[in-house]
Amino acid sequence: MALTDPAARRQDHRHTTADDDVSRRLLESAAALSYDPSTEIDWDSPLPEGHYGLNPEWSTLYGTRLWDEMTEHQRVTLTRHEVCSIMNTGIWFEMILQQMVLRDQYLKNPVSAEFRFALTEIADECRHSIMFARACEKMGVPAYRPNKLIAQAGRAYKSLAKGELAYGGILVAEEVLDVMQRDWMRGENVLDIVRGTSRIHVVEESRHMKFARQEIRERLRYASPARRRASATGIAIGAYVIVTSMVHPGVYKAAGLDVGRALAEVKGNEHRKAMMRNSSRHLMAFLAETGLLTSRSAAVYRRVHML
Known part of the structure; x- marks a missing residue:
């Protein structure tokens, strides 16, 4: 008895040699340029007291009156808690990502470059989660x-999302973080531990983003307009959940700030809105x-200032 149903066979038929060529090149890149965070990062070095967790310009409060009123110690503390909140959101979504990719590759040809790169990506994500933690x-x-x-929404998404909806959610999370981390890795006043983890993540996630884009193009090759519209809405909702979860309200309390006032200033922060639009371009x-x-x-993306 065949292991795949007719729908799965039709999906395999749509996978072309050109699609596999992309995965093959990504495998070659992974073999040539991958990192082991356990040896690449100096985990024993003390943290300089005055260094930020992320570039101040990426702080949710930068450009507000509250930021101007804060002491330098509060700014340093806030940015360290903000970057760790973002890292923890990254861990949460990487757990979702791994399950979606594994489910997508279930019973696919294990000798194909696509299958092998998908598992390579999962291995990368495991290292990234440990690194962030x-x-x-x-x-x-x-x-x-x-x-x-x-x-609970994330639990439902990882169980139900497939095809371009799954890879679209993956791409959203990776693209937004990629732009931020490219700045953090160059920040002279940013902690070395953040610069180092950002550098590793940027290099390895660039392959993941290319893979996600290719998978999206492949899944949409024969998609109807109705399917595209439904997937577009689903991806946007996923983006809304990811972006609004990146910075936990607890970071403001940790910096000794009034949480209510801080959240109000973040909501009206035009600088942050511009940074989000730039990172989503x-x-x-x-x-x-x-x-x-x-x-x-687009209406959903505008609510979180990605457009």
Whole structure:
């Protein structure tokens, strides 16, 4: 008896030699340029007291009156908690990502380059999650987790999302973080531990983003307009959940700030909105190119200032 049903066989038929060529090149890149965070990062070096967790310009409060009122110690503390909150969101989503990719590759040809790179990506994500967890432990920051409603939404998403919806969610999380980390890895006043983890993540996630883009193009090759519209909305909702979960409200309390006032200033922070739009520019261009930026999805992206 065949192990795959007719729908799976049709999906395999749509996978072309050109698709596999992309995965093969990514495998070659992974073989030539991958990192082991346990040896690449100096985990024993003490943390300089005055260094930020991320570039101040990426702080949610930068550009507000509250930021101007804060002491330098509060700014340093806030940025360290913010970067660890973002790292913890990254860990949470990497757990979702791994399950979606594994489910997508279930019963696919194990000798194909696509299958092998998918498992390579999962191995990368395991190392990244451990790396982020270790960095937060080093900074002495607690594990900030999404609230119960968001956690349950993530549980549903990882169980139900497939095809371009799954890879679209993956791409959203990776693209936004990539732009941020490219700045952090160059920040002279940013902790070395953050610069180092950012450098590793940027290099290895660039392959993951290329893989996600290729998978999205492949899945949409024969997609109907109705399917594109539905997927566009689903990806936008996923983006909304990810972006609104990146910085936990607890970071403001940790910096000795009034949480209510801090959240109000973040909500009206035009500098932060501009930074979010800038970090989403390439993502929005790709979604538009593939028919995944509709009027409905654009309205969702505007709510979180990605457009």
